[in-house]
Amino acid sequence: MDAILLQILNGLDKGSAYALIALGLTLIFGTLGVVNFAHGALFMIGAFCAVTLQRILNLSFETVDETQTDFLGNPLKVKTPYVEAWFGPDIGGSIVDWAVPLAILFAIPIMIGVGYVMERGLIKHFYKRPHADQILVTFGLAIVLQEVVKYFYGANPIQTPAPDALNGVMNLGAVIGMDIIYPVWRVVYFAFAVLIIGGIFCFLQFTTFGMVVRAGMADRETVGLLGINIDRRFTIMFGIAAAVAGLAGVMYTPINPPNYHMGMDFLVLSFVVVVVGGMGSLPGAVLAGFLLGILESFASTTWATTTLPGINQIIIYLVAIAVLLTRPRGLMGRKGVMED
Amino acid sequence: MFGLNKKDTSVLIIVAVMVMLAPFLLNPFPSASGLAQFNAGYPDLMQKFVIFGIFAIGFNILFGLTGYLSFGHAAFLGVGSYSCVWMFKLLGYNVLPGILLSIAVSGVFALLIGYVSLRRSGIYFSILTLAFAQMSYALAYSVLSNPKFNLTNGETGLQVYADDPQWFHNPDRLPDLPHLFGLSMRATYKLDLGAWEFQFNAGYYLCAVIMLACFYLAIRIFRSPFGMMLRAVKSNQQRMNYTGLNSRPYTLAAFVISGMYAGLAGGLLSAVDPLAGAERMQWTASGEVVLMTILGGAGTLIGPVLGAGFIKYFENIFSKINDYVLHSWFSFLPDGMEDAVVFLIHPFIGKGWHLTLGILFMLVVIFLPGGLVEGGQRLVNWIRGRKAKSSTAAHETNPAE
Numbered sequence: 001m002d003a004i005l006l007q008i009l010n011g012l013d014k015g016s017a018y019a020l021i022a023l024g025l026t027l028i029f030g031t032l033g034v035v036n037f038a039h040g041a042l043f044m045i046g047a048f049c050a051v052t053l054q055r056i057l058n059l060s061f062e063t064v065d066e067t068q069t070d071f072l073g074n075p076l077k078v079k080t081p082y083v084e085a086w087f088g089p090d091i092g093g094s095i096v097d098w099a100v101p102l103a104i105l106f107a108i109p110i111m112i113g114v115g116y117v118m119e120r121g122l123i124k125h126f127y128k129r130p131h132a133d134q135i136l137v138t139f140g141l142a143i144v145l146q147e148v149v150k151y152f153y154g155a156n157p158i159q160t161p162a163p164d165a166l167n168g169v170m171n172l173g174a175v176i177g178m179d180i181i182y183p184v185w186r187v188v189y190f191a192f193a194v195l196i197i198g199g200i201f202c203f204l205q206f207t208t209f210g211m212v213v214r215a216g217m218a219d220r221e222t223v224g225l226l227g228i229n230i231d232r233r234f235t236i237m238f239g240i241a242a243a244v245a246g247l248a249g250v251m252y253t254p255i256n257p258p259n260y261h262m263g264m265d266f267l268v269l270s271f272v273v274v275v276v277g278g279m280g281s282l283p284g285a286v287l288a289g290f291l292l293g294i295l296e297s298f299a300s301t302t303w304a305t306t307t308l309p310g311i312n313q314i315i316i317y318l319v320a321i322a323v324l325l326t327r328p329r330g331l332m333g334r335k336g337v338m339e340d
Numbered sequence: 341m342f343g344l345n346k347k348d349t350s351v352l353i354i355v356a357v358m359v360m361l362a363p364f365l366l367n368p369f370p371s372a373s374g375l376a377q378f379n380a381g382y383p384d385l386m387q388k389f390v391i392f393g394i395f396a397i398g399f400n401i402l403f404g405l406t407g408y409l410s411f412g413h414a415a416f417l418g419v420g421s422y423s424c425v426w427m428f429k430l431l432g433y434n435v436l437p438g439i440l441l442s443i444a445v446s447g448v449f450a451l452l453i454g455y456v457s458l459r460r461s462g463i464y465f466s467i468l469t470l471a472f473a474q475m476s477y478a479l480a481y482s483v484l485s486n487p488k489f490n491l492t493n494g495e496t497g498l499q500v501y502a503d504d505p506q507w508f509h510n511p512d513r514l515p516d517l518p519h520l521f522g523l524s525m526r527a528t529y530k531l532d533l534g535a536w537e538f539q540f541n542a543g544y545y546l547c548a549v550i551m552l553a554c555f556y557l558a559i560r561i562f563r564s565p566f567g568m569m570l571r572a573v574k575s576n577q578q579r580m581n582y583t584g585l586n587s588r589p590y591t592l593a594a595f596v597i598s599g600m601y602a603g604l605a606g607g608l609l610s611a612v613d614p615l616a617g618a619e620r621m622q623w624t625a626s627g628e629v630v631l632m633t634i635l636g637g638a639g640t641l642i643g644p645v646l647g648a649g650f651i652k653y654f655e656n657i658f659s660k661i662n663d664y665v666l667h668s669w670f671s672f673l674p675d676g677m678e679d680a681v682v683f684l685i686h687p688f689i690g691k692g693w694h695l696t697l698g699i700l701f702m703l704v705v706i707f708l709p710g711g712l713v714e715g716g717q718r719l720v721n722w723i724r725g726r727k728a729k730s731s732t733a734a735h736e737t738n739p740a741e
Contacts, residue, residue: 035463125706131463132409136634137705139627143698151687151695268474268623271467279463310483317475321456324468328460 002178007297009172013186013255015293016193017043020248021270022277022285023197024241030217030280031234034123035131037138039245040267041145042111046246047258048149049110050103051158057083057096098163100254107250108243115242119235142264150260162188162254185254192251196244197286204282213237217280272320278333288331292316348559351641355555359548362386363538370535374668377660380653383528383541388652390544390551391608396632396644397551397558398601402594403630404639405567407574409466411626412453412473416446416599418480418621420606422491425498425616428518432509433500435518435525435546435611439604446603447596454595458588461577473626481618497617518611520546525612543612550608554601559641561597570594602629631701637711646712651697658693 021043028036060081068076084092095102122141126134161167162185172180172187204210216223216230223230249258256262273292277284298304300312323330344352358365367381380386399413423445424438431437457468485494492498500506515524525543561567569590572580580587610616619625628651636647666682666689673681688696708715 122706129709130407132403132407132466133705133709135409135463135466136630137702139630140698140702140705143627143694144702147692147695147698151692264624268470272471275464275467275471309486309488310478313478313482314475317471317478320471321468324460324464325456 002180003301005178005180006182007301008294009180009182009186009190010300011294011297012190012290013293014296015290016190017248017252017266017289018270018273018293019286019289020193020196021245021266022273022289023200023282024245024248025270025274026277026280026282026285027200027237027241027244029274030282031213031237032119032123032127034126034134035138036123037135037267038118038142038145039138039241040263040265040270041142042114042242042245042263043249043252043266044146044149044258044260044263045114046107046111046249047160047253047262048153048249049107049246050100050250050253051153051160051258053103053106054096054099054160057081057099057102061085094163097165100160100162100250103250104247107246111243111246112239114246115239116235118242119238123238142267146260146263153260155260157257157259159257160253167254189251189255193248196247200240200244201282209233269316272316276320276323276330278330281330281332284330284332292319295319342556344559344563348563348641352552352556352559355642355645356552359390359552362389362544362548363540367536367538371537372535377665378657380656381539383526383539383544385652385656386541386544387547387608387612389649390547391605391612392629392632392648392652393645394547394551394554394608395602395605395629396636396648397554398598398605399629400598400633400638400640400644401558401561401570401601402598403633404644405562405570405574406591406594408458408461408591408595409630410457410469410595410598411466411623411630412457412469412471412476413598413602413629414621414623414625415453415473415476416450416602417606417609417625417629418476418616418618419449420446420603421610421616421620422480422498422606423603424607424610425500425614428500428506428610428614429498429504430507432506433514433516433518433614434508435520438518438611439550439607442603442607442610443600446606447600449603450596450599451592454592454599458591458595470623470626473621473623477618477621477623480621492616492618494618497615499615518543518614547608547612550604554604555641555645562641566590566593631697633711635701635704635711637713640711640713643711643713650712654696655693658689658696659691661689 021039024042025036025039028034028039058081060079062077062079064075065078066075068078070076081092081096083095086092087095118141122137123134126137166184166188168184169181170184170187172182204214212223212228212230213233216228216234220230249263252258269292270289273288274285276292277286277288296312296316299315304311327333342349342352363381363386365381366386367379369375369379371379380389395413395417399410402413403409420442423442424435427438427441453469453472457465457472460468480492481494484491514522518525520542523542525541525546527542529540531538531540569585569587573587573591577587606616606620609620632647632651633644634647635650636645637643663682663686666685667678670678670681686692704711710717
């Protein structure tokens with residue numbers, strides 16, 4: 001029982017990342033009808049926002065400390081981050097320590113900006129072109145973005161630790177009398193994902209803006225005829241989708257040190273998630289994200305890998321193929337989306 | 341000639357002459373001069389030109405004619421490579437059985453994948469092929485390399501070891517490297533003419549002859565009723581279905597044919613260098629053949645070959661340029677300006693080649709959807725000062741639509 005719960009938990013944090021990226025993909029697809037191969041790159045840019053903020057906060061100056069000496073007997077040079085000098089060692093230290101969560105605030109405007117520029121500057125011109133062209137141009141964009149990041153940050157993964165307070169493990173099973181030791185940060189990640197997903201759904205469901213966007217997804221032309229500037233709202237939705245992917249990336253950095261091709265790795269799986277969930281269905285994307293994440297974690301257990309070696313590597317693809325053959329529209333796909 | 345009309349025959353003959361004379365044409369700079377690094381006339385690179393040419397020609401039969409964008413063609417390339425090396429391991433170093441098996445196996449593989457993927461079209465198809473390719477990559481990289489059942493040798497890559505059976509191999513008479521009935525693939529005849537050195541490599545010529553055969557076959561497919569049917573699928577599949585025609589057998593046939601081309605290319609890659617690794621199946625490799633085809637011009641006959649040559653050439657050349665070379669080029673500028681220019685170009689060369697490629701690819705997709713071929717046509721039209729409309733219809737290598 002413990003083991004099963006542990007696997008489910010394991011699946012939930014990977015599933016959260018899948019669900020967040022797939023949610024963004026579906027938002028873009030549902031509103032603008034564009035298949036965004038650069039969405040993985042947005043996830044990656046989000047992760048590097050966290051890296052950047054951490055580097056900015058760690059900018060420091062050197063002072064010579066006469067009281068301490070290194071092993072050669074010379075006075076020790078001490079690096080003090082500017083933040084600590086300004087706010088004092090206590091507050092400054094914890095600001096540096098909490099760089100990753102703080103990066104959320106840093107990443108939101110950047111990601112919305114990136115999404116806005118991307119939509120206005122490039123993708124806008126591809127609405128009328130065939131889907132193949134949209135795939136190709138966003139694929140090219142993904143390559144460019146990832147190479148630019150590689151140029152500035154190098155090819156190696158960059159360690160970006162979580163705050164010390166959230167870095168340990170906790171016993172999740174204490175409440176129900178079981179022993180489930182689990183890293184705190186992964187719980188935080190899951191909670192964060194649920195929060196974001198809930199926020200997006202509430203936004204679409206309970207605000208006027210969201211209502212207009214939903215109406216536009218159902219029938220863009222009619223909404224336009226009613227005198228609503230639907231394009232502008234869709235552009236904003238693109239920015240929000242980019243921000244969702246970016247935030248998923250920011251929070252994922254302590255789990256997996258970011259490198260420049262992490263976006264591509266996640267992108268393929270996220271597409272599979274979207275297809276399994278049903279193209280254009282937001283709940284489908286979220287559901288499939290969590291389901292596939294959990295499935296993958298169950299396939300990674302020792303029992304599964306000894307019975308069928310390597311099953312954890314291919315399980316998602318197998319499921320995707322099975323789903324598409326039995327339910328071609330995906331788990332919760334709507335009729336008439338991408339049927340041409 | 342060969343059942344082709346006059347224009348196709350001349351295209352084929354021009355391509356054949358260029359391919360056969362490639363060691364001369366690609367070697368314009370004397371070997372001692374500073375420009376010698378831009379020569380492409382050495383066997384390794386020339387082999388890549390024609391092999392990836394085959395890959396792209398095959399991909400174009402699917403994408404250019406039917407419009408189905410497959411993002412998983414590298415899987416077939418990888419399968420072809422593995423089958424060819426297995427033939428080396430079991431039978432011996434003769435390339436013929438290896439190449440034949442790689443075509444056959446990749447054909448079967450393509451039939452299976454195509455049967456499933458072609459149930460959907462559009463984006464679903466792209467994602468399905470992508471999923472299959474990634475699955476094959478995962479299978480090759482880790483699943484099929486466990487000690488109990490080692491088919492792919494995982495990360496190390498599949499290669500021939502001394503204790504392999506090699507039933508028909510006779511080390512006394514035959515070279516210990518891939519060969520065609522005794523003619524080693526590495527055999528190179530070097531011709532010194534004045535300051536130039538030209539290399540004629542057996543492996544290159546084998547690949548070149550096969551490439552020409554593939555090119556000829558592709559022309560025949562393009563001009564056949566079958567090819568017409570595939571174009572009809574691209575322009576309006578729904579209407580075709582309404583006329584009572586089942587289009588799936590046609591698209592499946594196109595998928596299998598292009599898969600076999602990819603398998604052949606993979607087999608040839610192993611034939612010139614008997615090592616097959618899983619990275620050949622990764623989806624970035626599938627992306628590369630898409631780049632080649634689009635860059636050259638999808639749906640045209642010569643485009644994919646041009647694109648393959650273009651990408652492979654610049655991949656090699658750009659990776660070689662470094663800051664030192666740049667400084668020597670721009671040394672005529674004043675010092676500060678020289679540094680500034682080198683600084684500006686630096687991100688795009690050497691390791692930054694992929695950045696250049698990505699930008700180039702985006703520019704092509706945005707401004708020149710017909711690729712290099714369309715660019716050439718526009719240039720010709722511009723020089724002739726005629727309207728583009730009247731001549732594209734008459735021009736030989738116009739896009740399929």
